[in-house]
Amino acid sequence: MGLGRVTRPILQKSNSFRPTPLRDTTDIMACTRSNPDWRHRWVQTGAFLAIIGVLALGPSLQAEALPPSWERLANEFALEVPQQPVIERWRQSLAGDLHDLSTTFARASTYLPIILPIIREEGLPAELALLPFVESRFDPFAISPFRATGLWQFIPATARRFDLVPTAWIDPRRDPEASTRAAMRYLASLYRRFNDWSLAVAAYNAGEGNIARAIRHYTVKAGNEASSPVWFLDLPSQTDVYVAQWWGLVSLFHDHQELLDPLLSDWTPVLHVPIEGPVDLTVLAKVADVPLEELYRLNPEFNRWGTPPKTGIWHLRVTPEYANAIRSAWARLPSSERVAWIRHRVLLGETLDSIARRYRVDLETLLSINHAVDPRRLRIGTVLVIPQSARRGNTFNVALQERQLLTSSAGYLTYKVQTGDSLWDLARRFDSSVSRLRALNGIYQGGGIQVGQTIKIPQKATPATMGTTRKVVYTVRHGDSLASIATKFGIQVSDVVAWNPQYRSPLIRPGQKMILYVRPTDIADRLM
Template sequence: MQIDLFEICKMKNTNIFFLFFLCFSLTNLLNVYATDSIRKNKKDNYYLIEKRIKELNKQTPVDLKFNDQVFDYINKYLKKDKKLISKMLAYSEYYFPMMEAMLDKHGLPLELKYLSIVESGLNPKARSVSGAVGLWQFMYLTGKQYNLSVSSYIDERQDPFKSTESACIYFKKLYESFGDWSLVLAAYNGGPGYIQRKIIDTEINDYWYLQQHLRTETRNYVPKFIAINYLMNFYKEHNITKDEVKLSYYEIDSIKLKSQVNLKGLMSVTCTSREIIEYLNPSYKRDIFPETTHIVLPKENVRDFLLNEESNYKTMSLINDKQVLIDEDRIIYTVQRGDYLGKIAKKYNVNIYNLKKWNKLKTTKINEGDQMVIFVDKEHLKKISFESFRKEEYVVKKGDTLWSIAQKLDGITVSEIQELNNIKGGYLQPGTKILIPVI
């Protein structure tokens, strides 16, 4: 049955209030129908997710309980953090095979690998405000307790392999104490002492009943873990795609170093970018790799390195001793009035230790007129030279482009003009005043 409001309006003696009442009733009816439809879809979705999690639960000794909290966290991730899941799927290609092998070695549930997403978002460089570090977020003292050393050169809490081994040992110890995986997860977050005190105080040893007595972060920890577990398994069903994979676990190998090497030397002889070396070796705090440590590289780069191992070590030694320069120049700097080592080091982006080493200085004392050898990164030297140019104002004329202006300035590039004037695009408005270097 269709109601034509226009025809009703043409009727004689039609009560205007009747029309308002009719419109109001129809609107309410449509709203009720729409709300019922949303409720039905949500209910159907709820039961579908519950069914899937029950299937996951059959495959693990970890209690993957489904409830409203878990459902809410799944929806939060789907609404706000789909990109996070896409990224985790890509990173998992590198980290999860190693984690699964380690968990299996210790006889632990493989699903514990998902805890590293909750802890750090699979970022070995992650650092919390409280000082917890790495994939598994070890505090300094806890890391020491589980054989993760921290030195001036290395932080093993950021080593994916060693920290995962330590996390497995910690999981086993927690399970021996609590005998329940949900309580183990809560203890991993809140600390075993905190959970033990709560169990004693409340006389409750079931996580889901104990949950209301826990602080907010620990209360939400297990539901988050279950939600991540679900989404990493059923991402396709929610139209989530995997980000591009940088490297998989099966494409890497390691080398035990026979001598200390620096990053530039390693990049040069292995033909590996800084980005890849740092990604695969996140535990190294400086651009130095000490003797006897292991470095991880793509398999083909490791193979090439070992084929010319002796020659490669000689080359890296020459680079380390500055007999061969990679992307840097040797300059002679004349000490000016008011100079001191810290000031010179800051200007040329080097450290005081190297300044003393290059110039065989036993103390930090320098005198005006002294000449110092400094090895400076080419890009930084170019930046210093560019900044030292005298600059003058130029008014953009009709037809000017960054390229045409740069052509008039011998040795100056478009990007340098952009950087000097903080220009992001390429368009110049006639009449605009910009700075140009005067050579």
């Protein structure tokens, strides 16, 4: 949502292009199923143009039905696709990138079982279920240069408007359920205002004020309103592409299911398992013998290592395959092992804020658990109770998206120092000692560590895992500096310079493009 999103360029088609005639589409579709590498070879050799030929021949050559869940979705489509050349161009562009369609639909199969029931409940068009394809490629960790994130790409201002306010523990913009409900409320209000779904979708992207102004300008210029004015309005090019790409995707489901069929797999239902009180997801996954990645895949809203403290019952999303294992693990997991509660005695010079940063908890949680403490009069010697991961030294003691440890064949791990880290913190976190860390890293007595520094952790090698850092192409705006950009995205100035060596000078100009690598959880921390 909002301008600034990176969109896929329209493929340039020659006016002289003619589709290759096909003698037997059944043989082609059978070939795609028999060879698992067909997508890559088609894209590499240009043979996907044959599929464009199928598209040009029309729906009479439709092959088999879609997988049941996708077929049910397509059968609910009721909107009439506008007959606009730009939609046809985008339909062909989408059909020409089979790899993108395949990978995006694979992610969509995870979240559509959550999204579609909410759309039905709100009584809105089922076609809106495809909008996250354009918004985020169905990636809940997608992030835009305007700090929009989640499947529905809520920017901070709109997120606050719809009560999607991040905390240190969760970012509801990445919550598939909460964000979908908010998106449907917003889209419904836009439709009530503009009485046209093309305009409503355009307003979701560009902002309702921009669409209203464009309509006024068009009305003054043309003297009347067309039935579908979005195609005649003076809108940002990104918004034109946004609306046309959505309709192009809907068009594929309307008339060209023979192309989509081999790309799609049936959806897996999503169940909710009630979890009472905070729990370290690493511990729960280990006891249940469930891949930790599976929990974060269906619950991408988590910013930390577990469910938020002081939230009562949390409904964890799982697939039926793992539901019983999670329930059983929760039932037999002693409360003392679900989360570790440590006691910290306040020292001279410490504040609640510094203590919260030291233990990587948010100030609100610290105050809610230690409600008898007056933050304005924190006394030396006061004992605070603080939630921590139940497994000290575990490399999964933070959320999946925050892992930064790499496997080393030398028997140690390398770790990139983050803001707030200290040797004492790292020694405690990885079940080591300050003296061992000093010896392994050549740090003299009294010396410290710096943010961005890579240090060795004396621990047995642990498999590395994929993080969720996202590449952002940021356009410098008036008033920006290297420091302000780094602060905005939760990164270091040294990182910005390393990624963009052409901007080593502190003087930057509006309009310049920068490459940034950002973690969505860092963005959430800066919106609290």
